[in-house]
Amino acid sequence: MRLFLPLVITFICGIVMILHFFIPHRPISTIGDGLTDWYMIVASAAIFLGAANLVQVHVHRINTKARNWKYSPVVLIGFIAMMATGLLWGVEETLPFDYMFQTMIVPMGATMFSLLAFFVASAAFRAFRASNWRATLLLASAFIVMLGRVPIGGMIWKQIPIISEWMMQVPNMAGQRAVMIGAALGVVATSLRMIFGIERSYLGGAD
Amino acid sequence: MNWEIIGIWLGAVLTLMLYSFLYRDNPFYKFAEHLFVGMSAGYWVIYNIFNVLKPNFWDELTGAGDxxxxxxxxxxxxxxxxxxxxxxxxxxxxxxMALAMIVGTGAGLSLVSTLQTNCLSQIEGTIMPLSGVGTMGFIDNLIVVVGVVCGLVYFFFSKPHEGLTGKAAGVGITILMVAFGASFGYTVMARISLLIGQAQFLLFDWLPTMGIHL
Amino acid sequence: MKAFLPALLLVLMAATASGGGFVLTTEASDVPDDDGGRIGLVWTVSPDLPVPDSIVVERMAPGGEWEHVGSVAPIDGRYTDSELENGTVYSYRLVPWLQGVPGEPGPVVSASPAVKWLHSGRIGMLVITVVLCTIILLYIEAGKRGKDLFVRRIAGLNAVEDAVGRATEMGRPVMYIPGIMDMDDIQTIASMVILGRVARKAAEYGSSLLVPTCRSVVMSVSQEVVKEAYLQTGRPDAFRREDITYLTDDQFGYAAGVDGMMVRQRPAAIFLLGTFYAESLILAETGKSVGAIQIAGTAMVSQIPFFIAACDYTLIGEELYAASAYLSREPRLLGSLKGQDAAKLVIMILIVLGVLGATAGHWWEPAGRVAEFLRFLTHVE
Amino acid sequence: MRKLLEMLDRVDRRVIYLLMALSVFIPLALRLSYPIPVGQGPSQDLFKAIDSLPSGSVVLVSYDYDPSTMPELQPMAVALTQHMFTRGHRIIAMALWPQGASLSQEAMSAVGDSLGKAQYDDWVNLGYTVGAGVSIVRMGSSIRAVFPQDRDGFPYDSIPLLTRVQSLRDIDLVISLSAGDPGIHAWVMMAGDRFGLPVGGGCTAVSAPEFYTYLGTGQLLGLLGGLKGAADYETMVREGRGNTPAGLATPGMAAQSISHLVIMAFIVIGNISYLAVHKRRKGAPK
Structure with a gap:
């Protein structure tokens, strides 16, 4: 019973969005538009939930002196600093909020991501093994594409960039498309199950 | 006070703190990691308030907009x-209740959109002739058609991979491996590009603040 | 004097252009396949005359006088008038303006807005949607009624139990990472189903289960799912809510956080099931470096090569969805999987028929028409 | 020899990290450069599509990325903005990722200032919206409903550039610069297939391979893939315009070349040492 109302809401919202695609007529069109307006607001509440959770978690860590709790104030300070500068002065260019974004978040975000280059190198050395003919095939096609994407590839042999582009446009596309169609059916089936209340795990607990 | 140079130093120091993880996990990395988590959460909240909640909700509700x-x-x-x-x-x-609304709307929308974009349009794109397209066109089209169909056979779960099904699935997984290889080759480039970006920042923005010009 | 020049220019414009003024032709028509109330205007402009500042769209009011409804840049070439009465005929004309002076209006055109009950470009898709959805729902129904449904073995899934068991033996935790997308993502949902099974195994073996999440909603759902699993295995006391945490919505903040957890807590088994982006490699590589057995699965094609490289088992694409059915053995999920297979069969037949038709159409025209029809059926506007 | 291979098999990962770093830093510091040949391909398709739009067209550029992928996508944003402004197009920027809202401002105001383009007349930054695909569907009937004001709080109706732009139907081209989801997928699905808009894109090299399916069907009219795509575009924008400043992506391509070779060497050496050690272990008595 505690799930009845949520399931009804899911069903109505799902059906409206499907009909919205096929039926341009009122009232479906207006209800569909309204629903999308509401969606944005409810979805943005989720961000607050996330932030509130973050604060909760770290305050709890400090209170209980959990492992590595000494870093929790750093999280809170970073969070409060962004919040305060944003609320006090706004987000326009050259203001403190934007300054902190450009000078701290941007380089940190970029660095976090660039660590990947090192992990890729390490994976190349340790993990990418030509252990069977299929893995060998994977590596061979990776080699061609890697060479084709940089100027040096064309300098080695003029045809490499052309072959590399062909690999992307023919075998790669065929493989990607097969995965895509299969996955699309997975999405359709799961969406159906959710709309018809067969899939309830997202509401927490099966039955 | 030169805010620009301070900014570059802030960025460079934080960058180096995060790179120190490559040596091993250490307090500097943890500090920067936690700071990053906190600051990005703060950024998200602020943008959510100014760009979504205020204009789309509060102004509409109170009539401040129109x-x-x-x-x-x-x-x-x-x-x-x-x-x-x-x-x-x-x-x-x-x-x-809130979750139900989000999930229901998302499910309804993704059902039709995914079916259209990732399924029907792809079928339409795969229905192509093998004749009258020249030798190269014939080979290309044949690879695409066979690849798609056999790839789908690989993702067929109701039958064990034996006999003809097994052979087709074998062809399918082969094409998939080539695709994953291409994908991997392409991806390596992405990862290195990001390192290049940060390296450029350190070499051409940060070093000059210490008088080192490369 | 200031107004004189542009006025003169406009007079000249009108006089020199053979087809009249700046606006040569105008067409008005109902905007198709909408909820009505809209008329679209398109026009062509004279290439020989100087470009005016703007074009004013005028509509004839019931009284017969022209009223201003909007102004647009001359180059735009189209305008949509909205909030009109369906079925009423509206007349429009376009007036070019140069420095505050109107020029010669373009031709008068009329149209009436109409409303459609069904989008005409989407009928083929409607048919296919209904067919595919019916197939899937029928199979789910068959599954519910207890029809025995076979699913082929999926490599990697049998390893779930071993992985959890190994973690218990080593006295190290199990880590489950449900991807970085929110609860409305289908892969996350599939992942939640698998999480339930993994949690049950962890509860049975008595090993601790860490679930760091990237979305707060996913965190709450994970808590519910894991709690439920512990309840069902009769060990509600062993459930630790604080092991299922929310880190941050930020992709790399999350990756860094999970990385830290891996290095510090050294899980012996790591599950990476759900939607992953660039963080996949960081997570998988760090997981490998702490010596964990890793079972990964995602439908994100770009990340699959990395999982294949760094993990012990990888569920490719749809296998992730199949896994949730296979593991839970839940009849409805199995039925749904069967339904998907049937849908796949339909698609394969469509493609093969289409390709054969298109190929044979080169010599025998009726076959070509089959391909045409199939293309029409799958074409959506 | 075998000893060496065994040593290689156990080599500390930090050595690998160091080699990787050197292969990037050294070519950059030495300012190595190779010419970038631009072949036929998705980059050129996008360039041609933008080039062939009539001057004054309205292009919607969605910044669906954040600082972490800036090195790949920001050069594209800059080069695209330069190209569109010099062709006289007007740009509406928005973001499906929160941090994209700040990145777009940076790119547009810098390029706009240098080319004498005015905010609100030639370009506008609508900012961030939550909801991704759902928001795009809403924009199909009303952009104002999603963005009642721009990033800095100016009401939608008071912005001159937007007076005739009511819904997606009034947009001539959509370009999504995408680092993942939401991004090109959402735009192709919602704006492209649902509302029939032409969609082009730029993406990280990671996601490029899967978008080739959309290129194959024409659902995507062109694509810039990663740093190479950005460098291609910079080269095309510069062609015939000698005074355009050097791009951001092109200088990185030499470092990219060297490090690709290093990675390939890693794969080869890794495999040789693995095979050698593995074979020996297999043969050894238990």
Whole structure:
């Protein structure tokens, strides 16, 4: 019973969005538009939930002196600093909020991501093994594409960039498309199950 | 005080702190990691308030935008509150309502859109002739058609991979491996590009502040 | 004097252009396949005359006088008038303006807005949607009624139990990472189903289960799912809510956080099931470096090569969805999987028929028409 | 020899990290450069599509990325903005990722200032919206409903550039600069297939391979893939315009070349040492 109302809401919202695609007529069109307006607001509440959770978690860590709790104030300070500068002065260019974004978040975000280059190198050395003919095939096609994407590839042999582009446009596309169609059916089936209340795990607990 | 140079130093020091993880996990990395988590959460909240909640909800509700209050906005407001109810264990169950709305809308939308874009359009694109397209066209089209069909056979779960099904699935997984290889080759480039970006920052923005020009 | 020049220019414009003024032709028509109330205007402009500042769209009011409804840059070439009465005929003309002076209006055109009950470009898709959805729902129904449904073995899934068991033996935790997308993502949902099974195993073996999440909603759902699993295995006391945490919505903040957890807590088994982006490699590589058995699965094609490289088992694409059915053995999920297979069969037949038709159409025209029809059926506007 | 291979098999990962770093830093510091040949391909398709739009067209550029992928996508944003402004197009920027809202401002105001383009007349930054695909569907009937004001709080109706732009139907081209989801997928699905808009894109090299399916069907009219795509575009924008400043992506391509070779060497050496050690272990008595 505690799930009845949520399931009804899911069903109505799902059906409206499907009909919205096929039926341009009122009232479906207006209800569909309204629903999308509401969606944005409810979805943005989720961000607050996330932030509130973050604060909760770290305050709890400090209170209980959990492992590595000494870093929790750093999280809170970073969070409060962004919040305060944003609320006090706004987000326009050259203001403190934007300054902190450009000078701290941007380089940190970029660095976090660039660590990947090192992990890729390490994976190349340790993990990418030509252990069977299929893995060998994977590596061979990776080699061609890697060479084709940089100027040096064309300098080695003029045809490499052309072959590399062909690999992307023919075998790669065929493989990607097969995965895509299969996955699309997975999405359709799961969406159906959710709309018809067969899939309830997202509401927490099966039955 | 030169804010620009301070900014470059801030960025460079934080960058080096994060790179220190490559040596091993250490307090500098942890400090920067936690700072990053906190600051990005703060950024998200601020943008959410200024770019979404204020204009799309508050201004609409109070009529600050175009002068006519839209009282229907109370409904998503209530659902939004439901979402936040998770924070209070006693009424946490209410958040199911909000979740139901998000999931229902998302499911309905993705059902039709995914079917159209990732399924029907792809079928349409695969229905192509093997004749009258020249030798190269014949080979290309044949690879695409066979690849797609055999790839689908690989993802067929109702039959064991034996006999003809097994052979087709074998062809399918082969094409998939070539695709994954291409994908991998392409990806390596992405990863290195990001390192290049940070290296450029350190070499051409940060070093000059110490008088080192490369 | 200031107004004189542009006025003169406009007079000249009108006089020199053979087809009249600046606006040569105008067409008005109902905007198709909408909820009505809209008329679209398109026009062509004279290439020989100087470009005016703007074009004012005028509509004839019931009284017969022209009223201003909008102004647009001359180059735009189209305008949509909205909030009109369906079925009423509206007349429009376009007036070019140069420095505050109107020029010669373009021709008068009329149209009436109409409303459609069904989008005409989407009928083929409607048919296919209904067919595919019916197939899937029928199979789910068959599954519910207890029809025995076979699913082929999926490599990697049998390893779930071993992985959890190994973690218990080593006295190290199990880590489950449900991807970085929110609860409305289908892969996350599939992942939640698998999480339930993994949690049950962890509860049975008595090993601790860490679930760091990237979305707060996913965190709450994970808590519910894991709690339920512990309840069902009769060990509600062993459930630790604080092991299922929310880190941050930020992708790399999350990756860094999970990385830290991996290095510090050294899980012996790591599950990476759900939607992953660039963080996949960081997570998988760090997981490998702490010596964990890793079972990964995602439908994100770009990340699959990395999982294949760094993990012990990888569920490719749809296998992730199949896994949730296979593991839970839940009849409805199995039925749904069967339904998907049937849908796949339909698609394969469509493609093969289409390709054969298109190929044979080169010599025998009726076959070509089959391909045409199939293309029409799958074409959506 | 075998000893060496065994040593290689156990080599500390930090050595690998160091080699990787050197292969990037050294070519950059030495300012190595190779010419970038631009062949036929998705980059050129996008360039041609933008080039062939009539001057004054309205292009919607969605910044669906954040600082972490800036090195790949920001050069594209800059080069695209330069190209569109010099062709006289007007740009509406928005973001499906929160941090994209700040990145777009940076790119547009810098390029706009240098080319004498005015905010609100030639370009506008609508900012961030939550909801991704759902928001795009809403924009199909009303952009104002999603963005009642721009990033800095100016009401939608008071912005001159937007007076005739009511819904997606009034947009001539959509370009999504995408680092993942939401991004090109959402735009192709919602704006492209649902509302029939031409969609082009730029993406990280990671996601490029899967978008080739959309290129094959024409659902995507062109694509810039990663740093190479950005460098291609910079080269095309510069062609015939000698005074355009050097791009951001092109200088990185030499470092990219060297490090690709290093990675390939890693794969080869890794495999040789693995095979050698593995074979020996297999043969050894238990």
């Amino acid at each position: 002068g006519s209050p839209d009282y229907f906005m109370i409904i998503p407001g209530i659902f939004g509150m439901f979402m936040l109810a998770r924070l209070v264990p006693k009424i946490a169950g209410l958040s199911r």
